[in-house]
Amino acid sequence: MTERTELVEHGRLFIGGEFTDPLSTEVIEVISPHTEQVIGRVPHASEADVDRAVAAARQAFDEGPWPRMTLDERIAVITRIKDAFAVRHEEFARLISAQNGTPYSASVMVQALAAMMVWDSAITVARTFPYEERRDGVLGPLLVRREPVGVVAAVVPWNVPQFTAAAKLAPALLAGCTAVLKVSPETPLDAYLLAEIAEEAGLPPGVLSILPADREVSEYLVGHRDVDKVSFTGSVAAGRRVMEVASRNLTRVTLELGGKSAAVILPDADLEAAVAGIVPFAWMINGQACVAQTRILAPRSRYEEIAEAFAAAAGALRVGDPLDPTTELGPLVAQRQQQRSLEYIKLGQEEGAKILTGGNVPASRERGWYVEPTLFGSVDNSMRIAREEIFGPVICLIPYGDEAEAVRIADDSPYGLSGSVWTADTERGIDIARRIRTGTYSVNTFSLDMLGPFGGYKNSGLGREFGPEGYGEFFEHKMIHLPAGYREA
Numbered sequence: 001m002t003e004r005t006e007l008v009e010h011g012r013l014f015i016g017g018e019f020t021d022p023l024s025t026e027v028i029e030v031i032s033p034h035t036e037q038v039i040g041r042v043p044h045a046s047e048a049d050v051d052r053a054v055a056a057a058r059q060a061f062d063e064g065p066w067p068r069m070t071l072d073e074r075i076a077v078i079t080r081i082k083d084a085f086a087v088r089h090e091e092f093a094r095l096i097s098a099q100n101g102t103p104y105s106a107s108v109m110v111q112a113l114a115a116m117m118v119w120d121s122a123i124t125v126a127r128t129f130p131y132e133e134r135r136d137g138v139l140g141p142l143l144v145r146r147e148p149v150g151v152v153a154a155v156v157p158w159n160v161p162q163f164t165a166a167a168k169l170a171p172a173l174l175a176g177c178t179a180v181l182k183v184s185p186e187t188p189l190d191a192y193l194l195a196e197i198a199e200e201a202g203l204p205p206g207v208l209s210i211l212p213a214d215r216e217v218s219e220y221l222v223g224h225r226d227v228d229k230v231s232f233t234g235s236v237a238a239g240r241r242v243m244e245v246a247s248r249n250l251t252r253v254t255l256e257l258g259g260k261s262a263a264v265i266l267p268d269a270d271l272e273a274a275v276a277g278i279v280p281f282a283w284m285i286n287g288q289a290c291v292a293q294t295r296i297l298a299p300r301s302r303y304e305e306i307a308e309a310f311a312a313a314a315g316a317l318r319v320g321d322p323l324d325p326t327t328e329l330g331p332l333v334a335q336r337q338q339q340r341s342l343e344y345i346k347l348g349q350e351e352g353a354k355i356l357t358g359g360n361v362p363a364s365r366e367r368g369w370y371v372e373p374t375l376f377g378s379v380d381n382s383m384r385i386a387r388e389e390i391f392g393p394v395i396c397l398i399p400y401g402d403e404a405e406a407v408r409i410a411d412d413s414p415y416g417l418s419g420s421v422w423t424a425d426t427e428r429g430i431d432i433a434r435r436i437r438t439g440t441y442s443v444n445t446f447s448l449d450m451l452g453p454f455g456g457y458k459n460s461g462l463g464r465e466f467g468p469e470g471y472g473e474f475f476e477h478k479m480i481h482l483p484a485g486y487r488e489a
Helices: 047-062 071-087 089-100 104-128 161-175 189-201 215-222 236-247 271-282 300-315 335-351 403-411 426-435 467-474
Strands: 013-015 018-020 027-031 038-043 132-136 141-148 151-155 178-183 208-212 229-233 252-256 262-265 295-299 354-357 374-377 394-400 419-422 475-481
Touching (some): 018 189, 038 089, 038 189, 047 151, 089 189, 104 467, 178 189, 229 236, 271 300, 335 354, 467 475
Parallel strands (some): 262 295, 374 394
Antiparallel strands (some): 141 475, 354 374
């Protein structure tokens, strides 16, 4: 497998379940982060296109068959989407790697199969979800119903475009909602594969639209008066803006935002296992993952040993063409992201941290937006490189004294999305997990299970995705009072 050279072009937008001409002549050019060459062109959706998509979704929800189908009928359609995704997963993986630089060796699982698993897990949750239940109220019997929230605006980022799209579309559609998916201008090409799959699966007219566009059009969609729910994944700054704009219409929001997660290595940990378990998830997607373990907390009693082991592992990561199956770290998605990482590397040095490995653009890379896998040592948790989300291959190694200090440092962050602990004593690890305020935590592993709730504390977001908790985000609750003594026939 080599770098992608063919130009992928699409001239239409997927609106209301069919491919149609855009109402604007503006075009998005997709740039390879490896070659810096144009690899794709798609229409840039306009506000007028958003109006068309939202109108189609509104009509499909208010008058169409989708919300009125049985659950089994909706599951049958979503199952066809999931099955088609599985068949084409390698195509998704290659296309996403070409656009955002994810190494193909990781992309197959992280970008493609993981997205397919989200569709599959949502089906599992939908089958057993309590859509309606009876309760004994204070004043008499109650019927509590969960009804689909309505038209959903799903806004997804470029780092895991299909995974985040599935996290929103699968539960929304299964719930009976209709949806407008707004995809990033950096990664619009894989969205066309999803559109083809959705069209072939037999979604009724109006149920799904997919629009590539920039932030201005995203804001227009989020603020649209006919949108009932916004599900957004992105930066904290963008999340705040989404919440502000959506609040004008009191639109419900779910926000999955940034992270600065800590991997805590306890003194009794198996260092070889910790390195093997942390490194892939510290530098995952080239460091461009909100759940990445970007702070590694090491006991002072073993600090030098741990620093040497992680520096060696990071320095050994193979950097190169994301479509080369031997590559372990590819380029950043855009030149701005490369520059951001390099600026933080300079800042870290100015703050007094020590580069243990990396810190530059690879000498072998004459083109492409590459940054070496970089590990800072002697980091204090008050430094900006330890507090701010860099979203690049820059990791901080932070020393601590006792367990209480480790918990304090891990918790001392404006974020609370993920984290892990590494120890020979699993019960001790579980105790650590209970004490740290973060939405997802792992003991002697790193995992993100689609049957459990995923989301963040603090600045890492609002609401949850996955599991019954995430599915429930796409419903309104209705209470129906029944006459005293009523018994169901």
